[in-house]
Amino acid sequence: MNSHRDQDDQAHLRTLSVLYVEDEDEIREELAVFLRRRVAMVHLAANGQAGLDAFTQYQPDLVITDIRMPVMNGLEMAERIRAVNPATPIIITTAFEETSYFKKAIDIGVDKYVTKPLNLDILAAALDKCARLIRAEAALREVDERYRLLFQLSHIAISVAAADGAAQRPSVLMTDGHIVDCNTAFTDLLGYARQDEVQSFRFSDLLVPEWLDPINRLIRDELLVRGFTSECEVELRHRDGHAVPVIAQLILRRDADGRATETWAVMRDISEQRRAEHSLRLAARVFESSGEAIVITDQDNSILSVNRAFSKLTGYSQDEAIGQNPRLLKSGRHEPAFYQQMWDRLLGTGHWQGEIWNRRKTGEIYPEWLSITVVRDTQGQVLNYIAIFSDISEAKAATQQIEFLAHYDHLTRLANRRLLEQQVDYLIALAARNKKQLALLFIDLDRFKVVNDSLGHAAGDLVLETVAQRLRATAREVDCLARLGGDEFVCVLHDVGGPPDVHAAARRLIAVLDDPIPVAGHLLTVTASIGISLYPSDGVDYETLLKNADAAMYSAKKAGRDRFMFFAASMNSGMARERELEHALRRALKLNEFMLHYQPQVAIGSGRIIGMEALLRWKCAELGPVAPGTFIPLAEATGLIIAIGEWALHEACRQNAQWQRQGLPAVVVAVNLSALQFGQSNLPEIVRSALQASGLAARWLELELTESVIMQDAEYTIASLHGLKEIGTSLAIDDFGTGYSSLSYLKRFAIDKLKIDQSFIHDIPDDDGDKIVTAIIGLAHALNLKVIAEGVETQEQLAFLRDRHCDEMQGYLYSKPLAVDAMAELLRGASLSGP
Ligand code: C2E
Ligand code: MG
Ligand code: MG
Numbered sequence: 001m002n003s004h005r006d007q008d009d010q011a012h013l014r015t016l017s018v019l020y021v022e023d024e025d026e027i028r029e030e031l032a033v034f035l036r037r038r039v040a041m042v043h044l045a046a047n048g049q050a051g052l053d054a055f056t057q058y059q060p061d062l063v064i065t066d067i068r069m070p071v072m073n074g075l076e077m078a079e080r081i082r083a084v085n086p087a088t089p090i091i092i093t094t095a096f097e098e099t100s101y102f103k104k105a106i107d108i109g110v111d112k113y114v115t116k117p118l119n120l121d122i123l124a125a126a127l128d129k130c131a132r133l134i135r136a137e138a139a140l141r142e143v144d145e146r147y148r149l150l151f152q153l154s155h156i157a158i159s160v161a162a163a164d165g166a167a168q169r170p171s172v173l174m175t176d177g178h179i180v181d182c183n184t185a186f187t188d189l190l191g192y193a194r195q196d197e198v199q200s201f202r203f204s205d206l207l208v209p210e211w212l213d214p215i216n217r218l219i220r221d222e223l224l225v226r227g228f229t230s231e232c233e234v235e236l237r238h239r240d241g242h243a244v245p246v247i248a249q250l251i252l253r254r255d256a257d258g259r260a261t262e263t264w265a266v267m268r269d270i271s272e273q274r275r276a277e278h279s280l281r282l283a284a285r286v287f288e289s290s291g292e293a294i295v296i297t298d299q300d301n302s303i304l305s306v307n308r309a310f311s312k313l314t315g316y317s318q319d320e321a322i323g324q325n326p327r328l329l330k331s332g333r334h335e336p337a338f339y340q341q342m343w344d345r346l347l348g349t350g351h352w353q354g355e356i357w358n359r360r361k362t363g364e365i366y367p368e369w370l371s372i373t374v375v376r377d378t379q380g381q382v383l384n385y386i387a388i389f390s391d392i393s394e395a396k397a398a399t400q401q402i403e404f405l406a407h408y409d410h411l412t413r414l415a416n417r418r419l420l421e422q423q424v425d426y427l428i429a430l431a432a433r434n435k436k437q438l439a440l441l442f443i444d445l446d447r448f449k450v451v452n453d454s455l456g457h458a459a460g461d462l463v464l465e466t467v468a469q470r471l472r473a474t475a476r477e478v479d480c481l482a483r484l485g486g487d488e489f490v491c492v493l494h495d496v497g498g499p500p501d502v503h504a505a506a507r508r509l510i511a512v513l514d515d516p517i518p519v520a521g522h523l524l525t526v527t528a529s530i531g532i533s534l535y536p537s538d539g540v541d542y543e544t545l546l547k548n549a550d551a552a553m554y555s556a557k558k559a560g561r562d563r564f565m566f567f568a569a570s571m572n573s574g575m576a577r578e579r580e581l582e583h584a585l586r587r588a589l590k591l592n593e594f595m596l597h598y599q600p601q602v603a604i605g606s607g608r609i610i611g612m613e614a615l616l617r618w619k620c621a622e623l624g625p626v627a628p629g630t631f632i633p634l635a636e637a638t639g640l641i642i643a644i645g646e647w648a649l650h651e652a653c654r655q656n657a658q659w660q661r662q663g664l665p666a667v668v669v670a671v672n673l674s675a676l677q678f679g680q681s682n683l684p685e686i687v688r689s690a691l692q693a694s695g696l697a698a699r700w701l702e703l704e705l706t707e708s709v710i711m712q713d714a715e716y717t718i719a720s721l722h723g724l725k726e727i728g729t730s731l732a733i734d735d736f737g738t739g740y741s742s743l744s745y746l747k748r749f750a751i752d753k754l755k756i757d758q759s760f761i762h763d764i765p766d767d768d769g770d771k772i773v774t775a776i777i778g779l780a781h782a783l784n785l786k787v788i789a790e791g792v793e794t795q796e797q798l799a800f801l802r803d804r805h806c807d808e809m810q811g812y813l814y815s816k817p818l819a820v821d822a823m824a825e826l827l828r829g830a831s832l833s834g835p
Contacts, residue, residue: 013131017041019060021051021077022093023069027118034120035064038127048072055081062130064091066116067101075101079108087137089130093118157186157267161203163252163260176202177263189246189269191239203265208235208243219250223263227252233270245270293368295387301325304384313368313391315361326387331365333357342372346385350374355392366393369747395782398775405772406737406760409483411461412468418738420482420490424542427480427494431535434495438535439502441491442549443471443509446527446561448487451519459519463526470512490546499534499566506530506564529556530564538567582638584620585631589643594618596651597817600826601670601788601810604802609830611668611702613810614652615817616644632674641674646686648672653694653701655820660700664827670702670732675709684723691727698728704755705731707739714745725750732788737776746783754780758791761811764800777804 016039022028035042043058045051049072065074078090091112112126162177179198211234222229229250235243246267253262293310306321346352353371370389407419431438452460480492516523531553539545548567556565601611618626635641656669710717732753756776763769780787789801792811
């Protein structure tokens, strides 16, 4: 071991460079030979001054010098070398008689003395010793540098504070010492560019003040007791003022006498961790407080967590739900194919949403709006499913109520006029396909007005209810029964063999009504007159069949009541006129016979005009003015509406743009689109070109589509409405309430507004009207849509609408549809009197 170290020293000796200073040439040369055999490099000098020059030039590892020399003696030179380079070992060769120099040599800190005349063994030993010294020092320096590097490159922030004076008030002064050293991680942590910027601070200056007390306590209880503290969380102050959370540990360093010299603080930045914790807490808060139920499952679809809304909605507590499969909620109302489709789509696109029936813990089945999202890892493996749902029973009940109110007569629960029309259309299509006949029986009670006037409305209602019950009991399940209003009923028999069948049915109806009805202590005998039309002989559409049955009913009344009568062509003669009308309509566009009238739309809250509906008018040169109710259905039936509608769109945009250029207040113009137009795949281009040609900005155009049109083919509608929406126009559903609206579609259609059909507004303050209008307004607002009432004619209706927070209104009460000049004037007036 020892010899090993000697070898190392010898090896080290051979790498040294040595400066040898001696004025006697002979001794110098002799010793130079001796040195050159042992060391790597020997520099020679003949006096102190030359030695000093050589030292600065060559920076040798070791200096050997004589004392007495001309120009500058060896001690003076040694002193000067020490001043610039205190670590370089110096060996002095000296004769015994020169002991007077010893004192000075000791002061300078000379390392070795070798007496003259030189004994080479002794010199060699001295050289070895110095070599060892140099090697030890180099090793020390190496270690020091290595630690310094570690200190500097560490990601852990380290600061060193002086602990001087800590003896008196240890716990305070430990943090009171100035920062004497720190690493880059520390300056980076606190936003400083350089170390010296931090060195004017005390450690306590860099702490967020609240943390001073806890830190002092830690110093007292731990640092001073055992020399280091446990890890603790504290906050430092960043250069720009914000707090930087760190995990810190303090270490106390003492000198050889046990005096505290430095306090080291070793700190790890935990800002990221805090931020992550914060966003986790936030997500948890959102999760918990969401009004929608949320379920998170793992890749096997086993429930990991549910929120409060989930428990509230389903009745299952967290404990009951976790670990279960969401199948728990299955209602049994959907076919396996439904779930299969749902999963296919979910896994295919990562998302599914729709309406689904589920079951609460109580067993109650309810509809929910569900949307499921798949969460995958970076490799695409499923990690979780997140399902969010809300109970839509109420909204659903509202649409069902609207549907019921819109299609059934409240009093008798029979179909109403609207539903009748739809059913007859359907039955006609069926009969046409199967080459069958239909019979439409128009039933009108005889002298019902007398009952109403003499016994009162309640008695009248009772009679109507009883009649309805009897009709229902007589009719076959497959027949359709409706109340048109007042004392008018319709019964449609489908698949009749011929007039004899119809005779029998009509006689049965007359017979069941003949039985007296007990009302308010009286026994009333109620009779009816029935007019009958047959499909296809008396008409091939609902309108005609109804009109002709009505005409037949009148004939039955005229013939003495309490009887039925078949329609005969002589009863009216409408056909010829219809053909004439079609002929004229075909030429109307070319002859420029169309124009638009405008009916203002008003915000109920402010009373300001915010829009106007463009309504077609036709003044035929031959026939005079023709009502829209007459020519528009004809235009639809003949396909002419496509060209006419395009003209109306261009004209409405042109007029609105012109008014805006003239400085009239800007309002939206609403244009009606027919089903045929909506079916055109190039509709968006047509709309775009109308806007381009007129220079009207898209937001001033609204398109109206009827409910039945958009509900026909939902997928087409969704795409098509988006196409229109992209242009920037707004979209309204016209005549809302008369068709069947699916709630889930309404949610997905890109629409802005519902227009409540005027028939409901006219029914205000009637009980049915009240309910349905209130329900539609509620539905619109639940779907975040604006709602406008059409056909408002009375103050009472307006008050009702205002009370229900209906947004807008349109109707005779404010203004009839106006010709161009009158509309311009109205707008101008609005700008003058405007708020
Ligand atoms: P709509 O789109 O529902 O238009 C509202 C209808 O209600 C208009 O009838 C209007 O004059 C009428 N009206 C407005 N306020 C009141 C009121 O307070 N009381 C009453 N009783 N009626 C009121 P109009 O002008 O006869 O139009 C009838 C229908 O013709 C329109 O119903 C619309 O479906 C269609 N139509 C009108 N212009 C166009 C058009 O340019 N293109 C297409 N495709 N259809 C059009
Ligand atoms: Mg309209
Ligand atoms: Mg309408």
